[in-house]
Amino acid sequence: MSQIFILLEGDELSSAGAELAIFGSRAGSVTAVICSNNPEALVASAATLPVERVIVLTGIDFAKSSLRSVSSVLAELVKRDSPAALLVASSARGKEIAARVAVRTESGIVTDAIDVNAALEATQSIFGGSYTVSSRVTHGTSIVTMRSHCVEVTTTTSSPAVEYFDGAGYVDTQVTITSSEPAQKSARPSLAEASIVVSGGRGTDGKFELIEEFADLIGAAVGASRPVIDSGWYPHAYQVGQTGKTVSPQCYIACGISGAIQHKAGMQTAKTIIAINKDPEAPFFEIADFGIVGDLFTVLQSAIAALK
Amino acid sequence: MKIAVLIKQVPDSWAEKKMGSDGLLDRAGVDAVLNDNDEYAIETALQLVEARAAGDTVTAISMGPERTTDAIRKALSMGVDGAVHICDDALAGSDALATSKVLAAAISQGEFDLVLCGMEATDSRMGVIPAMVSERLDWPQLTFASEVVIQDSTIHITRSTESGVDRMNAQLPAVVSVVEKIFEPRYPSFKGIMAAKKKEIAMKSLSDLGLTPMDAWTKVLTSTPKPPKAAGVKIVDDGSGGEKLVAFLKERKLI
Ligand SMILES: Cc1cc2nc3c(=O)[nH]c(=O)nc-3n(C[C@H](O)[C@H](O)[C@H](O)COP(=O)(O)OP(=O)(O)OC[C@H]3O[C@@H](n4cnc5c(N)ncnc54)[C@H](O)[C@@H]3O)c2cc1C
Numbered sequence A: 001m002s003q004i005f006i007l008l009e010g011d012e013l014s015s016a017g018a019e020l021a022i023f024g025s026r027a028g029s030v031t032a033v034i035c036s037n038n039p040e041a042l043v044a045s046a047a048t049l050p051v052e053r054v055i056v057l058t059g060i061d062f063a064k065s066s067l068r069s070v071s072s073v074l075a076e077l078v079k080r081d082s083p084a085a086l087l088v089a090s091s092a093r094g095k096e097i098a099a100r101v102a103v104r105t106e107s108g109i110v111t112d113a114i115d116v117n118a119a120l121e122a123t124q125s126i127f128g129g130s131y132t133v134s135s136r137v138t139h140g141t142s143i144v145t146m147r148s149h150c151v152e153v154t155t156t157t158s159s160p161a162v163e164y165f166d167g168a169g170y171v172d173t174q175v176t177i178t179s180s181e182p183a184q185k186s187a188r189p190s191l192a193e194a195s196i197v198v199s200g201g202r203g204t205d206g207k208f209e210l211i212e213e214f215a216d217l218i219g220a221a222v223g224a225s226r227p228v229i230d231s232g233w234y235p236h237a238y239q240v241g242q243t244g245k246t247v248s249p250q251c252y253i254a255c256g257i258s259g260a261i262q263h264k265a266g267m268q269t270a271k272t273i274i275a276i277n278k279d280p281e282a283p284f285f286e287i288a289d290f291g292i293v294g295d296l297f298t299v300l301q302s303a304i305a306a307l308k
Numbered sequence B: 001m002k003i004a005v006l007i008k009q010v011p012d013s014w015a016e017k018k019m020g021s022d023g024l025l026d027r028a029g030v031d032a033v034l035n036d037n038d039e040y041a042i043e044t045a046l047q048l049v050e051a052r053a054a055g056d057t058v059t060a061i062s063m064g065p066e067r068t069t070d071a072i073r074k075a076l077s078m079g080v081d082g083a084v085h086i087c088d089d090a091l092a093g094s095d096a097l098a099t100s101k102v103l104a105a106a107i108s109q110g111e112f113d114l115v116l117c118g119m120e121a122t123d124s125r126m127g128v129i130p131a132m133v134s135e136r137l138d139w140p141q142l143t144f145a146s147e148v149v150i151q152d153s154t155i156h157i158t159r160s161t162e163s164g165v166d167r168m169n170a171q172l173p174a175v176v177s178v179v180e181k182i183f184e185p186r187y188p189s190f191k192g193i194m195a196a197k198k199k200e201i202a203m204k205s206l207s208d209l210g211l212t213p214m215d216a217w218t219k220v221l222t223s224t225p226k227p228p229k230a231a232g233v234k235i236v237d238d239g240s241g242g243e244k245l246v247a248f249l250k251e252r253k254l255i
């Protein structure tokens, strides 16, 4: 059976990481390469997923060394074991690691896949969701970066063999990291991980209190359109769209957002789309599964009341 | 300081994009513009040489078909000094691996201290070229910069991504990509547009770079336009909109 590598980083298993194992197990026997300063939690999590082997990297301080350290060791392991595929989460960092491994191992790369099958054919949704493309790598290891929320994770019990690999010789000396502030862990889920996103646009006039309250009641993340960011009403990290984040949650609720093509480019793959807008002609209604023509503040207020 | 800015011409983001029968983007059918993320890289380059010490130059490097000249002219009219345009029929259908190889070869032909890129091209949306170019040149990678400061031969950046905010530095030469909050790009002035007409664009083919044609290492198997979405439910709020919203979420088992 062919070998599939997946990359797991951080101190605990993310939903994106778990999904890589599920996708990988469709195509072969999964090896999880673990890059963490506290690998125990990830090793334990791997045993709840269809993973047959873990390779724990040692000798690297992952908090202090650049992503080139990870890409260099990963490339070495790919050269050593020649897996059929390497699956990595489609974050900015994940894509850059995958890109460097692709160059080093002379392998083709597909980014932002939403699905991958047993034959390693990857599906992408491109041009703001207007086309679905299936493609495959034709040279080297199939390197595919996967968007999150694309497959359901069912846990199993596995007993992966644990190997250690000394990465000390691969630590990047080109880049020095002088400080590192991980994204704040708020009680609210992050845009990347949330299964529901509630976004506000110019129609909020900068008043996000009701959006936040509603989001918290349903366990959603908060997002925003570009004018909201440009006006300084909400931090840049929350911008959804072509020049912001791309999200594909189970459900996207747009409040006071018109539905410009550049905004839709960042959310059109959401499974269910809801729009609240006082303009019955707002383009968002064209793609909404459920549209409410009305004032967003009134609607949210009564939704909050209904939830309470 | 000699700065290279990597710029790409892309279909206008306002346009409907279509796939051709060959599984490639049908570029002929849509207006093409300078990738807006690259304008931030151009602005960063121009600001870094604002004081204009002797020998400071900013060169745009772009790989693309003939009409890429339009995007290059825009960069020149913003204040970029000159450009290298890699144009060769054998490059049609290049993947990121081939593109990064060509760009790295073009960079190696100049004596650059710094390569600036946009964080992502709005057509491919891959965001991998800067990392690949860095890997190929074996120059430090400092990407997703929201701040760039150069002191002597050290470059310091603030990297802003969804994972958090990191401060990092490296020795020049380096490959840097910038995010859009770094600077507001300037508009070309009339004087800039006139001056751009006289600036030199060096045309290069693959063989000028010492390269031979490369196959793409990915193959598109199928591409299907998304079926038009069945119209959803649209209601007018009569006071019960909020309740109906909650009911809808429950019915779809979203909450
Ligand atoms: C190159 C480029 C890149 C871009 N990138 C992005 C991007 O990444 N993300 C992004 O979002 N945009 C992006 N844009 C901007 C995009 O084109 C739109 O301008 C933007 O998305 C509009 O935001 P909006 O819908 O919030 O504002 P508007 O278009 O002004 O819409 C506001 C909406 O709110 C409604 N409204 C007002 N008051 C209320 C109320 N009380 N209750 C209910 N509804 C109300 C109005 O009817 C209107 O439909 C980009 C543009 C360009 C040119």
Ligand SMILES: Nc1ncnc2c1ncn2[C@@H]1O[C@H](COP(=O)(O)O)[C@@H](O)[C@H]1O
Pocket (backbone or CB within 6 Å): B006, B007, B008, B035, B037, B038, B041, B061, B062, B063, B064, B099, B103, B116, B117, B118, B119, B120, B121, B122, B124, B125, B126, B127, B128, B129, B130
């Ligand atoms: N064909 C190209 N010519 C010059 N620069 C490019 C080209 N393709 C990508 N780039 C640069 O790489 C960045 C990221 O592109 P991408 O990885 O395709 O999303 C862009 O913002 C440009 O700075």
